[in-house]
Amino acid sequence: MQIAHRMNLVSESITLKVSAMANALKKQGVDVVGFGAGEPDFDTPDFIKEACKQALDKGATKYTPTPCIPELKAAIAEKFQKENGLPYKPENITTGAGGKHCLYMAFMAVLNPGDEVIIPAPYWVSYPEQVKLAGGVCKFITGSEANGFKITLQQLEQAITPKTKVFLINSPSNPAGHAYTPEELKALAEVIAKYPDIVVFSDEIYEKLIYGDLKFASFANLAPGLIDRTLTFNCHSKSFAMTGWRIGYIGGPKPAIDAINKLQSQMTSHITSFTQQAAIAALTDPRGAESVEAMRKQFEKRGEHMWRRLTELPNVTCVKPQGAFYCFPNIGAYVGKKAGNTEIKEAVSFAAALLEQAHVAVVPGNDSGFDTHVRLSFATSMENIDKGIDRIAEFLKKIG
């Protein structure tokens, strides 16, 4: 059977190789410490589950309008207005099956073949693949570790060409947990404001998971006119511990939202009927904000602890995470050395040797544009963090 040429554009994820190895070891009964998870280890709050059960009992099992019921659009518009100061109306809102689906639909709706998308690195693994599928071309800008992985204004200016269609910004970020201050974001927004044809994709899905004194700011209202050409992405996955529910949403200018809805009407029609009530409950019930804050506090403690322990490892550097739930240490000093019989060529071989020899699972940074770094999630218990990092310390001692 001949598979479509477009599938050749999508890379096989090398990170999947490492997680497949971790799963195989676990099946054999090996006690693997997993730092790979990209999701909260907390359960969805009960009141949200309850709203879903009630929706089912009341018969919310049929088709709904595309992309969702009007009450959900209204709740999302209100969230954007109250929490982010973004003047979106229900007509400016769409939903999708998670943040990932929302981003994919948006690239499909906005990009023409050859359009360039500026993506700061390190980046979330799916952006480049989605851009390629939509016919776009990725232009990566690498944030230096010395600058906390943040890109500079000069780098942004230099990356802009007449073909630039989208500037993508993700703060707080996966995989490095770095986050821009409102002032830094405003400066980037002022650069973009000079180029009226550039559309901004602001991936704000980690907005609630932010630490220390840092304040969150939505990109769309940081410079005049940007509200008319920014798509703001969010989802319930990380904030409300609802990764499996697949609820994502976008706020943006009506022409883009209409185009996405047109696409969705021929694709998935809408998000699952009975999860829509749960999505409303999460956004409107005060217990939603309380549960997010309880989880955020836990993540902050764990992140601080994991980061401190990582920086104590010999020849490892790590930017302190200011958001999300990831540390992204630099293991480059070990590249070119040997762990047992395995030559450490880059992050994938480091992660494979660490898993085989010390039974710790981490995500290599290769698919995020950094082959000298690995991602560790602190969405796990303090005990696990200590156990895993003790093992990493022993493993590093043996590398020569």
Ligand SMILES: Cc1ncc(COP(=O)(O)O)c(C=O)c1O
């Ligand atoms: C930066 C970023 N954007 C989008 C997503 C997609 O989120 P969802 O699980 O809602 O599809 C993720 C998931 O890990 C992410 O890290």
